[in-house]
Amino acid sequence: MEALSERLTDGETLRLAEHIGASASSMESLLNALLDLSRLDAGAVQSRPECFPLRQVMDRLEQQFSHMASAKGLRLRMHAGNAWLFTDPVLLERILANLISNALRYTDTGGVLVGVRRVQDNWLRLEVRDTGKGIPEAFQTHVFEEYFQLSNPERHRDKGLGLGLAIVARLARLLGSQVHVQSQLDKGSCFHLRFSRCHPRTQEEQAHSPARGIAMPLEHALVAFIDDDTAILEAMVQVFDQWGVALAAGEDGEQVRQELIELGRRPDVILSDYRLKNGRTGIEAIASLQAAFGPLPAALITGDTAPDTIQALHLSGLPVLHKPLKPAKLRAFLSHLLAQSATPPSV
Numbered sequence: 001m002e003a004l005s006e007r008l009t010d011g012e013t014l015r016l017a018e019h020i021g022a023s024a025s026s027m028e029s030l031l032n033a034l035l036d037l038s039r040l041d042a043g044a045v046q047s048r049p050e051c052f053p054l055r056q057v058m059d060r061l062e063q064q065f066s067h068m069a070s071a072k073g074l075r076l077r078m079h080a081g082n083a084w085l086f087t088d089p090v091l092l093e094r095i096l097a098n099l100i101s102n103a104l105r106y107t108d109t110g111g112v113l114v115g116v117r118r119v120q121d122n123w124l125r126l127e128v129r130d131t132g133k134g135i136p137e138a139f140q141t142h143v144f145e146e147y148f149q150l151s152n153p154e155r156h157r158d159k160g161l162g163l164g165l166a167i168v169a170r171l172a173r174l175l176g177s178q179v180h181v182q183s184q185l186d187k188g189s190c191f192h193l194r195f196s197r198c199h200p201r202t203q204e205e206q207a208h209s210p211a212r213g214i215a216m217p218l219e220h221a222l223v224a225f226i227d228d229d230t231a232i233l234e235a236m237v238q239v240f241d242q243w244g245v246a247l248a249a250g251e252d253g254e255q256v257r258q259e260l261i262e263l264g265r266r267p268d269v270i271l272s273d274y275r276l277k278n279g280r281t282g283i284e285a286i287a288s289l290q291a292a293f294g295p296l297p298a299a300l301i302t303g304d305t306a307p308d309t310i311q312a313l314h315l316s317g318l319p320v321l322h323k324p325l326k327p328a329k330l331r332a333f334l335s336h337l338l339a340q341s342a343t344p345p346s347v
Contacts, residue, residue, distance in 0.1 A: 047088045047174050051198035054116060054126075055080040057093045061114070065100050074104060075111030083116045083124055086198040087175050095171050095179075098164040099128040099191050107132035110188070119194060127192040135183040143181060144169040218335050222246040222265055224256050226272035226285045227301070239327050252276055253285030257292055269337050270298035271321075274313065283316045297337040301325065 058080040069076035085092070096114065103112040110131025119125045135143060144165045165179075172179045172193055183189035225236055228251045240247040248267060250256040260267060270289050272282030286298045300313060303323035313320050321333055 045091075045171075045174060047091060047176075049087050049175075050089065051084055051086050051200070052089045053080070053200065054083040054085055054124075057089055057096065058114065060093065061096055061100060064097065065104060068101075068104050069112065072104065072108070074107055074109075076100075076104070077111065077113045077115075079113070079115040081116060084198050084200050085124060086196045087177075091171050091175055092195070095168050095175075095193070096126070096128065098168045102164055103128055103130035103132065103189070103191075106130070107188070118197075122197050123194050124197050125192055125194050127190055129188065129190045131188040134185040134187055135181065135189055136185060137183075140181055140183060144179070218243070218245055218331065218338065221268040221334070221338055222248065222260075222263070223334065224260065224267035224270045224289060225249040226251070226253060226256055226270075226276065226282060228252065228273065228275075228277040232273075239330075243331065252280065253288040256285075257289060260289075260293070266293045267296060269334060270296055271334075272298070272300060274300050274302040274304060274309065281312075283312070283318070286318065299333070299337060 058078040062076065062078045066076055100112060100114060107130045112131075113127075113129045115127050115129070117125050117127070168179055168191075175195070177193045177195060179191055179193050181189060181191050223240065223245060225233070225240075225247055226249070227233055227236070230251070233249050233251070237247060237249060248256050248259045248263060250259060253272075267289070270286050272285045274282045276282060276285060282300045282302075286300070290296055290298065299319040299321055300316065301321045301323060302309065302313065304310075319333075319337065321330070
């Protein structure tokens, strides 16, 4: 869609493309939410707890949501203090992002406050407070159920999908916590969770931490891409051509291997759709290319949400991208893979 929009000049055709893009974006949001639920239910999401300053997460969230708050004339305040938490920072950020997004969506005046308070010696309580419409007491136990929405009988996509709080509840359980809500009609709501405190690392400990590598420029990379759908292959060729990134593409691992041999070059990263023709999988295709060219960063692509597929993807140990793919997301993901492969090992 991005490649098509850049080529359109007619106003009516461009508006039609924008409507199609908006519909695709809504479907992507729904699919991503369903995939998140499937991965959580299949046990494919793992928690990687560490000790980190809460301010790092809060700063990123403030940058992410400040424009949304300003557009509605709301105040967004973030108070992290000097708190350090021991939990998974990525999953915690996802929890807070969902809670903040919900709070801003259902608040018309006032604002949203994200803060932390100490509970006993070793625990901290994170709170997301809003001055919104509030939740009737009879429904407060249902807001964490899938597809439950109070103020969206028309099921408008711009009012959410009814999956955000269900994901929050599952993520909280994964982190060994539980999300609670307190609310009063026309006065607002407060969602809160509890996490373990920890102490910041000393300068000596930080000095012995492995240094991060410098990301390899994507423009100098060669990407091996495998998908048995010719339409997708053609679209990827156009996208990578616009980026100026070299691409070796084919319907199976052997076809791509032959193309790489003709190019006389080892790929820098491998991307493969999970389900390929003749019952083959992307896991096998990636393994064949790694056997031919050595250890390489690789990832799988899928739109399959079946529990057995989610489990197979998890067991493969490979990173996974979920369809539909946005070019910007794909490019960022590839840059991340290449940066990881360029990171020097710790000693």
